[in-house]
Amino acid sequence: MPRPHRAVVLPAVGLVLAAALLSGCGSDGSPGEAAKTDASEKNPHQHPDAAVTVQVEDDRFSPADITISAGDTVSWHFDGDLPHGVQGIGDKAMSINSPLFEVGDWSHTFTAPGEYRYLCPIHPDMRGTITVEK
Numbered sequence: 541m542p543r544p545h546r547a548v549v550l551p552a553v554g555l556v557l558a559a560a561l562l563s564g565c566g567s568d569g570s571p572g573e574a575a576k577t578d579a580s581e582k583n584p585h586q587h588p589d590a591a592v593t594v595q596v597e598d599d600r601f602s603p604a605d606i607t608i609s610a611g612d613t614v615s616w617h618f619d620g621d622l623p624h625g626v627q628g629i630g631d632k633a634m635s636i637n638s639p640l641f642e643v644g645d646w647s648h649t650f651t652a653p654g655e656y657r658y659l660c661p662i663h664p665d666m667r668g669t670i671t672v673e674k
């Protein structure tokens with residue numbers, strides 16, 4: 541089931557790399573573009589709009605407990621040998637419901653303050669908490 545995600549992601553990466561190579565031919569790069577390039581090199585898995593990125597490994601979410609501000613986006617980066625997902629626990633967290641990934645990224649924006657608990661639907665011992673402050 542997770543294989544199609546890998547197949548979809550790889551061509552997208554190829555396009556991004558091709559675009560980067562093409563744009564590298566220009567000599568008038570603005571400071572803004574240079575800053576973006578630096579950021580992506582420091583953490584290539586960082587979602588551009590994400591306040592926090594949670595790494596999904598084969599036994600845990602890391603970091604498992606995070607605190608963000610209302611309106612912030614959390615990105616989960618999946619990179620392991622097993623499929624994992626992100627599923628909210630309880631009514632309040634119902635909107636947290638990702639597909640399953642072996643490798644991939646999924647993000648969710650939290651607009652309402654509160655505490656959101658989630659788990660991996662395949663490995664219920666993998667749990668995390670997101671505290672959203674006003």
Ligand SMILES: [Cu+2]
Binds near residue numbers: 623624625661662663
């Ligand atoms: Cu899992």
